[in-house]
Amino acid sequence: MATSCTQKHLIRWIQLLLKCTIFLSLTAAAVSSRLFSVIRFESIIHEFDPWFNFRATKYLVNNGFYKFLNWFDDRTWYPLGRVTGGTLYPGLMATSAAVWHGLRKIGLPIDIRNVCVLFAPAFSGVTAWATYHLTSEIKDSGAGLLAAAFIAIAPGYISRSVAGSYDNEAIAITLLMVTFMFWIKAMKTGSIMHSTFAALFYFYMVSAWGGYVFITNLIPLHVFILILMGRYSTRLYSAYSTWYAIGTLASMQIPFVGFLPIRSNDHMAALGVFGLMQVVALGSYVKSQVSWQKFQTVMVVSLVFLLALGISALFALTYFGFIAPWTGRFYSLWDTNYAKIHIPIIASVSEHQPTAWPAFFFDTQFLIWLFPAGVFLLFLDLKDEHVFVIAYSVLCSYFAGVMVRLMLTLTPIICVCAAVAISKLFDVYADFSYFFSSSSAEKPNLSKRDRIMTLVTKLTVCGSFLAYLVLFVHHCTWVTSNAYSSPSVVLPSRNPDGSPALIDDFREAYYWLRMNTAEDAKVASWWDYGYQIGGMADRTTLVDNNTWNNTHIAIVGKAMSSPQEKAYDILKAHDVDYVLVIFGGLIGFSGDDINKFLWMVRISEGIWPDEIKERDYFTPSGEYRMDAQASQTMKDSLLYKLSYHRFPTLFNGVEGIDRLRGQNIRQVDIGNLDYFEEVFTSENWIVRLYKLKELDAMGRDLHTKGEFDRGSSRGIKKRVAKKPLLDVRV
């Protein structure tokens, strides 16, 4: 007896030790696979949105939390400004500021930039831990460990959480999994403590990401389905009521969310289910007190009455404006054509495009076909918590199909389901205890041949699936290293001799701006670069990636698509000093402004349909070209002139070759630039900066002045531009 007790203790200790080791190595794998970009490039913030988050974090660290919440930013959206403190989700910045302060307190002062860069990898370890607990609740701890391993390295999640990708999603997926984990625990046990934790993490999630609406709708959906299946229980009642009450009250404390939870349609499902829950609770109480027939009448009458009342109240409140209708982004998920017709600014974002099948395979490899198998296996058990996983899988499969970026929310559940499938498989085939058991009573009369056959069966299954798992690890590493580790601020490239090189035009140009322009200079650029200009050049911008004001964006779009004299007036009216354009024609950088130009046209056409017409920018045969055949409107547009200004001088002075589009650009079409002067062009011509010319001292208009100057300066030698040697390798 005593020995068996110590043996049990020993086994438990070994298990704990093993688990700890596994978790440590999982976290190590998760973190290290996200460090490719830091090792290859440097510790740098990536892309666009992270630059805003970084700037906001710096503001928070320098000015404190209350100033941060009241932050009015007059350096963006000039001249409107932005109530930044009230229109952002502070969770991410608050967390990293807390980490920064915490590390300082224990004597480890770390640069805030490094905290931000390494934020996402660090949190991916927590995500793995939460996924482990969630899956343990769904099946068992074996499946949990598998799921944790999957989520640690699945490219679908890595895509948004590599080092430097300091975005809301980096923390949001962690919080999503933690919230769901506590919700499953609460729902299984009816524990108010777990439910309160779920609500608190829901609050944290609300403070960190707009996608919290997903939780707001998924948990009520789960409860609703359970009620429909006749699985109402007091456990469910206490879990949901606690979660809803605390979670809603807490979420209203975030300034940006405010009264939305009781006023917007996105949140009405949660409220409705909360009401339904009370009715069902009352119903089940009445049922236990009166006879079945009486109860039936009561139920039918009250259900019809309540349903009618609820729906008409919803309509009435929406009609009178007490409840805001669905928000555009949310609406575009259901009616997939809505965004394209009504909100070009949403449709224009590449991560809002629908997902083609290779993306699913690319992001999850063999998990994608284990996923349906796992869902089916869960269906056979169909416990209450399995309903949750199934509802999550179906909903997110749809969402991920509609929008590329929502692959991110689908990936965790794919990992969970696939882990369930593999762990069930191993339950059947990886059970070798049979061969080691010593007592002959458990060994029925099996011939040697049969025993070998069974062994071979089990070994082949385990072997082949282990091989697939190994392949999965290789796939994940390859994808992460090749596709998701580019900061997109610095571009990888090669020298003519094949040695690696970097194209660092963006930082070069932003640094020039920071050093050579007045501190209050206003820079007009397309909105994609707003955050970077704010973050790296510290100059005032007209529009940025926040895109809260469509009209303001359309103004910049209109300026870019108008002839230079008109554009000059528009820009002058907005007090602009510099115009920044991104041009990829020289080295073949595909994300340049000319490729985005049609969206500028479309968005401004939405506001000024009489002045800007998309059709005018195409050739008569309907093609989008930049060479001699381009339409006159295109050739006159400011963006065309700014992009190609002096471009042919790199070649023979008459015609330049646009490598991105494979077209010849003629000097005749580009013409002269009278209203703007080039002040800076980066090494590979990716970033080009122009200054608006001052009005002429003699009162001539700038075109006349330009003509005059050209007439008098004939024969003066011009600056000679040299072609750089680099190519883009992306």
Added chain:
Amino acid sequence: MRFTQLAVFFAAFFLPFISAISNEKLSKEASRYKGIIQLTNNNFKRILDSKREAYIVVLLTATNAQVGCTLCMELDPEFSMMADSWYKDHPEGLSESGTGMFFARADFDPKKNSDVFMHFKVNNVPRLLFLTPQGDPSSFSQINLPGEGGMTRVLAIVNTLRDATGISDFKIYQPINWGSVFVTAFATAAVTLLVKKYKPVAAKLITSKYVWGLATVFVIILWNAGYMFNSIRGSQFAGMTQDGSAVIYFMEGQQQNQFGIETQIVGVIYGVLASCVAGLVLFVPYAKQFYATDKSGRPTLSKACFVEFSLTLSFLVTLYLVYGALTGVFKLKSPGYPFKLIKFPFH
């Protein structure tokens, strides 16, 4: 007598050259063709090559299957819908403000209407052209054809026409698809009847885990295989090689784009793979259990072991082959992908 003949002859011959083709005449032509005027070598000069009072929308197309112009075939019913909707509200071809608009079409046929295509100097079809009244017959503007078919394209074209002509009362009437209405009605009726007749079976089906499970898994596989992409982008079902000699099933090298058929192929692959896993987990132990005893209840363990062995092996081999095919297919889409399970002899 002779004079009148001569006069009629002259009138018939020269009138088109000296006077504008009136709206009434165009209207008559239109009604002769029941809506869309078919342009031929003989009539197109008369209809287009003179000063006219109305706008004319011309579709140059080639619906002949030999030409293999998919867009032409797509565009044809849409063009008819536009024309029918226009004549439905305006039988005379005149808008409320009196502006005339007519629809004409030439379907390429080297014998009958090659001159029309020569006249407009088109070398690829389909082209949607647009002639203004009083305009020089050789000057015309082209209407852009949006890539996305169906009502989206029709509405886009109609909007362009509205802007260009200033005609505000151009409404589109979608013809009711009676076939689909009947099928739906019939199917609904049949299902209702069947449910009524076999109530217990229906109840069992509705509450069965397997039915729900299979349906859910089906939907998930469909969505994960890019179904939403097809329905949002309206992707082509399959492609053709440049010379039209072979059908292409995969948009090679394009990770962010796909044909409709790719969803089906990949969906079937996912389905097979998932059912192999489900078979390994569920069916193999079940079969082993089933064969563990014979009818009289005596244990037949060696048979059970053999069944388990062979079933497992066949599932594993299927899994391996199909998974190998999946990586192969993915390699088509993403040429730089370094991993493969099977070496295909034909690649």
